[in-house]
Amino acid sequence: MQQSTPRPPMPHSGGWETGPTGDKLTVPRRVDEAPAGAIGALITGEPLVVPASMTVRDAATVMTERGFAALMVALGAGFGVLTDVGIRADVVARGVDPQTAVGAIVGPPVPAVAADTPVAAVLALVLEQELTCVPVIDTAGTLLGAVTAADLLSAPAGPSLTLRRQIAVAATPSGLQQHAKRIPYFVADLVRRGQAAHEVSAIASLLSDAVVRRALDLVSERHGLDPSGIRWLSLGSNARRDAVLSSDVDSAVAFADEVSDADIARFRQACAEVIGIAGGGGLAIDLNGVVASKPWFSRRRGEWHDAAQQWMESPLKDEAIVYTSLLLDSRPIWGAGGTGMENVLDGLRSRRTTMGMLLAEALTTKARIRTMRDVFSGKGGTFDIKEHALAPLTDIARWVALFAGSDERDTRSRLRAAAGSVVLPGDQAATLIEVFEVLQRVRLNYQVAQFDRGEPVSDLLEMKRLSPLDRSLVAQSVREIAGIQRRLDNLGQNLPLIG
Template sequence: MTTSIAEFLAGYPPFDALADEKLARIAEASRIEDHESGSTIMNGFVDQIEELAVVVSGQVELWNTPDHKPDGPDEILGPGGVFGYSAMLTGSAIGPLALAAGPVRVYRIPGHTVRPVFSSLAGAEFLARKLTVAQRIDSSSINSYGTVSELLRTAPVVGSADMTVQQAAQKISEHHGGYIVIPVDDGRFGVLTDRDIRARVVATGSDLNQPVRDVMTFPAITAVTTTPASEVLVDILERGVTCVPVIDPRGTLCGVVVPEDFVNAPAGAGMSLRDQIARADSIDTLADRGRRMRYVAADLLRRGRPSFEVTAVLSVLTDAVVRRALEIVLPSRPDLDPSALTWLSLGSNARRESVLSSDVDSAVSFDESVSDPEQIAAYRAAFAEVGEVLRQCGLGVDLNGATADMPLFSRTHSQWRAVAGQWLESPLDNKGMILASLLLDGRPIWGDPGATAVSEVFRELRQHPGTMRLLLAESLSYKAKLRSMRDVLSRRGGTFDIKSHALIPVINIARWAALSVQSPEVGTRGRLAAAAGSAMLSEDNANTLVEVFEVLQKIRLTYQVAQLDHGESATDVLTMQRLSPLDRSLLGQAVREVSAVQRRMDNMSHYMSVKQWSEPEVSGRQG
């Protein structure tokens, strides 16, 4: 053990310049500590620090001020990160506060053993770097993973569907991977993990000699090598899987990724915060951790991460806050059954496109057992309390928007089915198209995801050509433009509503296009990709809109982070003079591109039937 400690320390400053005998003495005096997510590793503002700490695995969040405000850590340290030296060397209560961002292992080194290191040239250089380089985030400890292929480390452990569970368990043990991938003749894959074996075979007393095909997870969720790592991480978290086979575009197995592979990925800090949110034991703690979401997003943006990754992380964190708020509020009302409802996220959060100005829209679908008006009123009162918790967490909840405490957005499954059917038949009545658009973006995040009937009804949309045409007309009515008539009349030419005049037109096109090809995709980028090459949306136009959407979201997020830095509230109304010349130029070009696609789709709709809309684009047709 002493040898392994010495070998580890030798790879990081200031220990990498030490002679072997000095490293051996330090290693012999060191001890290992393991910490759970969210626990305090060190508080140099309260305790007298007599030891140095070195991160062995996981990530540690450091605060260099004693008030620990919810504005995110001053530093995030990965393996090899050193902390506690300032308080140890000076004997003063100058911090830091160190918290575990996920499971963490550290080495503790006594001060009397390690102080001489800082008297050496290597120690002086280490302190000089730390004291003169202002770093909000220790970027050297966080890798810039882009696609999931960059996370692959070893060859996958592969078995066969005919092998016994006992044989699979032996192979899993030999490779220390915790899983085995099972290729199937149709090109798909199954997965069996050691956790599956314990739960499905050992715990139930099943036969260890039964074939793997009887107990494996099939079909396994897979990811193509070019898939953004952040998207795969979201799948792992939201679907509760422990490993994802990675395949190349031809379907060949390349490897497997597991949750631990994402610890040092750029989104890792956000996922650590998600874990802390899920563990919040009170509303005050939840509010404290929820308010840190915006700073995680800002840090990701400053590291140059693509906007779709930033918004996906924000959406995952928002989901976590909503779930935890429900877990805290509903049990406090013993007359309510938490299992009798399905909570749907709506709007931008449902599409995983949350930004700093986004409101949290929601709806609820009740079991048929929830029929008493007084009981439903009690549920809605609880949902209003959840909304107040979300506001304390720094999330926007529009009092006049789509929220689960409103009668319009909380109904039983059968009531939702009935009203959705009415919207299909008469979309112009009772705000039918507006409500349909909201629910088409719905994503269940609590309860039975298959319980709601709304999505089933909307699958029948193509059987209502008149409604499809009205939805298209409604989608194209939000014109992409740099100035509205209201701007002209009010002489407010120096601002631009990036949401209303640029992003909503793209979102609407994507939503309608996905409907036209019967795609279940919810996100704007996924919807555009699914409909690319259809008669109404050429592949070139779809690709253009994907690029435009990314540009617009990046400008929007960058502007909102700057507002955050200035103590302002995030908004979608941009003051043009505050944008760089390049961003102003990109904004103008983006609006022109969206407007051109809108005109094309409007023209095409006049001489094509609804049936033709989803057919492949005619060869040679110009986009």
């Protein structure tokens, strides 16, 4: 196999032009605080670890005497977290005996993070899993301390925790919509602060999913629906955690097999209400696209299983490849139970013909600055950054991760998982990760500038409105993606020989 040539690092964009700009779109930068660094810097004291056998009363006494907001509970396989909020909610409010052992109320171990983990990554973890405290460890796995949600509020993206909490407790659909309408302003503020593009997108995706989850809570409570009979799936950019201001909220639903036709009709009506609430809150909804209220995207788990099986066996039939790719990005965010597709999709990698078809589909849209159609239609001065750059890149990431046996969902993690494999040398993976960050940064900057001016946000960039540096970065990024597409296309000819 031909060895790949190392690429020089891409230059870092200095952002949008800040001097006289004419028609250039600009994003004013906030410089009132430095970007947050690693999570270890937020540790303020030695950790206090108590045995799982300690009583709740004794633990509360220790917390009061020492001024701790949280204790680490040794659980053998890791650490549970006991907070004063948890004591009020799980003990006092429920009338639990204070002599109960803390190990009985703290739940499973909380994910620990390394001290050098970026604050924004920990913030995303807290938002996604609704954690109140996170253990921090060193490279040897030794507990260094803990960081609470309150500690994270000082980070540039910290206020997202407050917004997430307001979304989670919204009592009415209209109240939820008011909170949802703040998300674009929050995203714009993060961009102005210079937050990394992938961090901004991850937080935007999590907040969007939080709105959908709360809408599902409100609608199911009003209609008396049983969450155990439904599993809501986030799809597309939200599931991949790379949403921007123009991203649609795509969704699907898996019903329990025992749910009756009449109840499914009720569920679908409820799904339509959820989508309506989300759309009324400013989230982009393509009602003609992938939405859970449509019969095609709302099936029983057994029906999903059968459909996925058919797609693998007949990849050329009924746009099977398109739907398989769509569901490979799915992320369950509400309800209970499986989706019916887990075991089926796990077997995809062993089907060489289907893998070859998936690769061909992933390479269908070529990365390019413009097409001849654009030139003849008068659009030669515009560039669809999603269609002709980011979509090809995310398609590559999805396929190489599948080939490598990874179940990661976000694009950067998929590329890292496949790095060093026969389909993606390490240097090319690193290049694509950097390219993805560059393109997302340009995309977010452009859309925030449009948002600030009251223009509709779009993925169609007018190249003359970009700074010369950003135009150069976009062009170089497209060349990098196109080069890797060509390599994968050649590799695909010998796919049956790859082990």
